[in-house]
Structures are given as C-alpha cells and as structure tokens.
Amino acid sequence: MKETSHRIAKTPKSAIRELFDLAAGRSDIISLGIGQPDFKTPKSAIKGNIEALKGNITMYAPTKGVPELLELLEKKVKEVNSIESNWKENIIVTNGGSQAITLAFASVFNPGDEIIISSPNFVSYFYCSLFFGVKTVEIQRNEDFSPNIEAIKKAITEKTKAILINSPNNPTGHALSLTQLKAIVDIVIDNDLYLISDEVYENYLYDGLKHTSPASLNEMFERTITVNAMSKLFSATGFRLGYAVASKEIIDLMEKYHQYTVAGTNHAAQYGFIEALKMDIGFFEKILETFNKRRILVFTRLKEMGFDVIKPLGSFYIMPSVKPFNMNGSKFSRDVMKEQAVAIVPGDIFGSFSEHMIRISYATEISKLEEAMDRVEKFIKNL
Template sequence: MSSYYLSQQVQEIKPSGIRKFFDLASKMENVISLGVGEPDFVTPWSVIEASYHSLEQGYTAYTANAGLFELREEISYYLENNFDVTYSPESQILVTVGGSQAIDLSLRAIIDPGDEVIIVEPCFVAYSPIVSLAGGVPVTVSATNDNAFKITAEQIEQAITKRTKAIILCSPNNPTGAVLSKEDLTSIAAVVRKHDLLVISDEIYAELSYDDKAPSVASINGMKERTIVVTGFSKAFAMTGWRLGYTVGPEKIIQAMLKIHQYTMMCAPTMAQHGALEALRNGSESVQEMKTSYRQRRNFVVKALNEMGLSCHLPGGAFYVFPSIKATGMSSEEFAQRLLEEERVAVVPGDVFGESGEGYIRCSYATSIKQLDQAMKRMSRFVEKYTK
C-alpha cells in the first residue's frame, strides 16, 4: 500500500531504539538482556490474589471513567503519606492504562499546535514523539555527566521562549538513574513560576530511590497548581503487564484529561484496579524487598563497570546505569551491536534517549545477580579487547 494513506507526522516518527535491540536479542541464543526496563520480580502474590478474587466476585464490568473511587481514595492516602502531596479523589486523580497513557493525555490536554515543550535529555524515548503527536514542538535540553546527569534551572531557563508551555521532568530518571534533590527542584520551580509554565513530572520510579527519598516537584511551594504528576504501579510493584498508572494534578487539567480518556479508553482494566488497591494497602514490604535487591545489584554493576574502564556514576534511583563507552572509540550504536553479536549481552545505545546520550549505553540491572555477574564478565572481556 502507498504511504500516501499514512499521516506524515507518523511517518516521521522513528521506531523505538529500545525495542530494536530487544527484538534482535530475542532471536539469538544464550543472550543476557540488560535492555528492557522491566522488573524481574513477579507481581506480589497478594496483588495477584486480589485480582483473582475480584473476578470470582463478578467484577468484570466497566468502572467509572476516572477509575474505582475506592482506588482513587487509596491513591490519595498513599501520596499524602509517602510524598507529602494531597489530591482530591473526586476530581484530581485519574487512573490510566499505564503511565504512558497518562503522559499522552496530559500533553493532549494542554498543547495547542506549535506550543513548545522542554524535554530534559537523556530521557524516556516516548516523550518527543508524544509531544509531536499532540501537535507540540519538542525542545531538548541536555543534562550532562559532569553534573551526574542532573539538569539545572539555568539550562532550562535558557531554552524558554514565548512558545514554551511546559517542561517534562523525570526523577528518578530513565535512563540515567539521576535523582533531583529538593534543592534542585526548588531552583527549577522558581524558573517555572517566573515564566508561568506547567510541569509534567514523570515519577514512575519514585519509590525506587536508594539513598534519600525522591521528592515530588508538586510538593515544592507554589508548584502543586502547575504540576501534573504521572506515575503508576509498573516499576515499584512489578506490575508492568497489568498496564495501570495514574495521574494527579490541578482539577481543570485532570478533568480535561478525563474527557480525552472517556472517548479513547473508557477506563483502565477493572481486575487490574482491584490488584492495585491491594498493592497500595499491603505491598510496601514487597517494594522494600525489591528495592534492597536492586540496591545490591546497582552497587555490584557500578563497581564492575568502573573496574573494566567504563566510567559510571552511582545512580540515585530507578534500576539503570548509564556508563560511558567513549574509551572504546565506538559509537553507542556500534558498541551495543558488537557486544550483542560477539558476547551475547544486550544493552541499549545511549543515543536512543537523545543526542546527549551518544557515547553511553543503558544497562538495566533488573535481573539476577548471577546473570549480572556473567554479563559483567562478558562485557569486561569485550572492553579489554577494544581498548588495548
């Protein structure tokens, strides 16, 4: 069929670079994948059981468009107790089909054609395409290794124009693991208020912060009314396949997002919502156990990477490391391709997360220590071969 029938905008969007290497690895034998950002833990049994029970009780119909009210109430309690922010379950909380849908809804609700959205790179691969699909113009700002991949308020301010509508922040960050401190966010918040902007804050990894709690930008004075928080259950509760997220923010924006959600998705899966209710009420112990394991793996991988000559800072959160591969003289793409072909280790080239990611790779340590140990040995052999 001729491409005439396809949207020009869609044709211009590149396929996900993460999926490219995941698909390649899936066709090979004896591959250790450090590519896809997904917990290796199974969803806590009590969450699975709660979902089963909801089906046995006959909860198979639609829920309210915004989600089960009982779940929205529990989300409100959870955020207040853990992140010092309060939202009304009646009008300021929307349950979505994963965090990705929440990002899409938030952008479509606020963007008019030509509005600019500042995106901090390296970043989640979906941000720029979703901005473009919503009719906006992505404007990238690069966080650098010199500052442990933490963006500064000054960098953001330099990118602001008369067309700027919003900024997308992600902390803890995918792919770098960087965590913005309260001081960092306070400085950024001052710039946001000065220029009357909105913030879309992707906090999907907020529970996976290893040293200090990752603060929400919405908790900063004067920011709750101009922040849309996007988060969910995928990462902290090992519920990626359940496709359940949620977003909170100012009532007018959340209600605008709800209108789009009504026409495009109706509601999130009912049984998944019942599982999420159990996760919030009784899943904290499982989250802590997973976080303890991730911290151990993080420390192991960072030490191994630095010892083999791939400079890597200690990330404060999420379950990724973002080492420099510049010592090998290869591009990110070449390094990842050769490593996969020669040593059967799958990583993601850093440049798929933005131009500033060139010279780096993303490795997920959401796999067993045994697998990580073997992967680091293979990588060390590969690096030694190409840095002599």
C-alpha cells in the same frame, strides 16, 4: 494510495522492544535492555484481580477509575508524597504511566507549544511531543546528569508551556536533589509554566536519598501534573495501570480525552491495584537492598573496565559513555550483542546528546549481572 500519518511514520519502532524481541528468541542472551523489575508481583495484587474476575467484574469501569481505587490513591499521595488532593476531582487512573504521560500531553498542549526536557531522557516524551505537535527543547544535562538550570532558564520563550522532569530518571539514574528541584520549580512559577513530573521510580532511591514530589511544594499543586504507576513498585508492568494527579481543570480535560480514546482502564485489574495499595510498603525494603547490591556491582565493574560512568542515585539504570573505546553507543550495542550475546540499549534513542552512551538496566539477578559484566569485559579486551 494517499499518504498516511507523517508524524507516526517519522517515529522509529521502539529499539528497546526490538532488542527485547531479539533477546527473547535466543537462550544464550543476557538482557540488560528492558525496564522491568524482576521480582514477582505481590500475590495480593494477583488475587485481587482474579477475585474481581470471579465476581464478574468484566464491564466498563468508571472512566476515571473505580472509586475505591481513587480513594486509596488520594491516601497514598497524601501519606507518601505529601500531595493534598481530592479523589473526586484530582486523580485519574490510566493505562500505565505511559498513558498518564499521553494524557498530560493531551490536556496541556496546543500545537506549536514548546516543552523543555533535560536530555538524555525517557524515549516516550520525545514521541508524545511529536504526536501532539509540541516542539521539544532538549537541554543537555551536566556531566553528572544533573539538570543544567542556567540553560533551562535561557531556553524559555513565549511559546514554552511546560517543563518535564523524571526523577529518579530513566535512563541516566540521576535523582534531583531538593535544591535542584526547587530551582526548577522557581523557573516554573516565575514563567507561569506547567510542570509534568514523572515519578514512576520514586521508590528506587539509594544511599538514603528521599523523593520530593513537586506538587507538594508551595504554589505548585495547580501547576503540576504528577505521573505515576503500579508498574515499577509492584513489578506489575503487565497490569497496565498508572495514574495522574493534577488540578480539577486538567483532570476534567484528561477525562474527556480518556473517554473518547480508551474509555477507561481494565476494570478487574484495578482491584489488583487496590489490594497492592493496601499492602505495607515495608515489602519493598528488601527488594531495594537487592537493587542496591546490583547497582554497586555494575557501577564498580564498569568503572574497573574503563568506562566513563556516573554512579546512579536512583531508578535501576546506569548510562556509561563508551568514548574510551573509540566507538559510539549503537556500534557498541550491536557488537556486544553479536559477539557476547549481551543485550544493551544504545544511548542515541534517549535524545540528541547520548550517541556515545549505552543504557544498562540492572533489574536482573546478581549471577546474571556478573556473567554479563564478564562478557562485556571479554568484548572490550578483544577490541
């Protein structure tokens, strides 16, 4: 048989999914692996989806999305993100944030282009780069997980096409300050680049921090591809709905790629998203408080146990170093699973600089987190 795709063959299966599958088969395992909020999807979203199906909304949706949804997204990005857009030209509904990322890659890059990404960072970026023949230039984050602005500047070449940011961040929990964001924006403008801004965790910010969308800043709308989703805010990862906001030129390219690869997103589910967007965002305040308690608990316990750990500013992940225990992240992850039945993701899947780290998702109820921390403590004491 002739050889199959090198690019995809080179790609490992998702370690997170494997961990999740392993954990699913065993009742004793506490999973701190998966990036999925644990609260219930709002009833109105579910009802919107069901009612659409009852009304026989079962045909192809318009390629870029249902107009009512696009209009609501225009309103949302204006009111929440201060992004001025026109739903007819600047927004496309996607299959989750994941496909918004794919569309960003499909529309911006040519093979051989370079993208700059602070590392550690979300796994999919690295493989989208590979799939589209883009060279990833990984820039190691500072100790506190902030971006290394000077190193980013130095990494620019004539092939650099874009910088990608994800704030609040998976896996580090870092959130860009306005100063850091502006420093990145200056680099983008000075070097005539695009900025891909993955904002799926925009609502998960602690200690009163505020999210700024780069597309709202001067001269940035035309240069920015904003990626977002229904998944994390509405705890609706299975709806598979997200969206991208960008210039007309980019959205037109995205539409063509979308048309010939997936032909649109789930039609009835879009009515669920419509109902979710009509909700008062106040519903999220209590949820955020709960996540904040979890953040403090996990951070405090890890610190007491002797991990090198940075307090997360946003998202629902924490990424400690296991160096103090003289092992790497994958050994830690394997052994703590075997010995204490706690599923934790090894850091090396998030890039080249996090082999000595692990990523913990604290999107789990407090009692389970306490139990998981007790087990990790036992594991460490037995080393």
